[in-house]
Amino acid sequence: MNNILQENERALWILKxxxxxxxxxxAEALNITVEGARFQLLKLSSEGLVEASNVSKGRxxxxxIWSLTQKGNSRFPDSHAELTVRLINTIRDTLGPEALQAVINNSKKAGLDKYLQVTGSESTLEGKINKLAETRDAEGYMxxxxxxxxxxxxxxxxxxxxxxAEVCQGFCSAELETFxxxxxxxxxxxxxxHLLSGARRCAYRISPKGEQ
Structure with a gap:
């Protein structure tokens, strides 16, 4: 998914x-000098994409510390976000919560069928995780x-x-069930x-049963 960024914006990928x-x-992640990284970050800062803050650690x-701004995060697009939110609200308001749940269930089934197909040939848990991660990455989840x-x-x-998902967290619940x-x-x-709980990412602990 990093092909959505220009070469001079690779620092956004690192911070994301x-x-x-x-x-x-x-600088180390970009494989350039510290001064080169500083130049990139200052340019991105002038565009409102990153910001720096001072963090005290002991004496x-x-x-x-450099981080993404809200504008910087928006460079990683949400898929048809505005239209999706309108559709969710329209379904809920005109057809009721049961109809919205039916939409979520149908979306879950489509995702489950797809992921079972790509992982079906894998006999190990690690193989399934690898295939699932590859598929989710291709879908834009990094x-x-x-x-x-x-x-x-x-x-x-x-x-x-x-x-x-912020409008309807049923999508997040369906995602966990699917995995x-x-x-x-x-x-x-x-x-x-969980992103919606304030974390900077979503992460899932996957363990063979009996080994937690």
Whole structure:
């Protein structure tokens, strides 16, 4: 999904996927000098896309930390957000909450069918997570996964339907249920970070049952 950004805006990608960072970390991630990174960030700041704040950590001078502004976050688009919100409100207001739930259920079924198809050939939990992350990334969720001592983490750095989910959180509930069905009865799936709860990402802890 990083192909939506111009070459001189790659720092936005770093701050989106890693959260607020000091200048040196941004420079290292971009594989350029600190001065080169500073130039990029100052240019982005002049456009209102990033901002710097001073953070004190113990003794010594405060550290300057760079982060995305609301305008910077908007460079990672929500899929037809305004139209989607209007449709959700229209369905709820004219047809009632039952009709809206039917729409959510139908959307969930379509997603579940798709994810079961792409993961169906995988015999391991890790294989399923990898395929699911690849598919979600292609859908605009900036999805990655990692393995640690507790199992796996499926991480989504962006939500292309976030505005719609704010209006109707039933989409988020359906998403979690879908992931659980895709992973199967042998796995436990828990949402540990949630954009709508103030986190900078959505993240899911996925573990084989009996190993939590």
């Amino acid at each position: 996927t890693r959260g607020p960072q000091p200048l040196t970390v941004v 010594g001078r405060p550290q300057q 999805a990655t996964w990692e393995k640690d001592e507790e199992g796996y983490m499926l991480i989504e750095h962006h939500c292309p339907i976030c505005v719609a 659980r069905e895709v992973m199967g009865e042998g796995a436990e799936v828990k949402r540990v970070d």
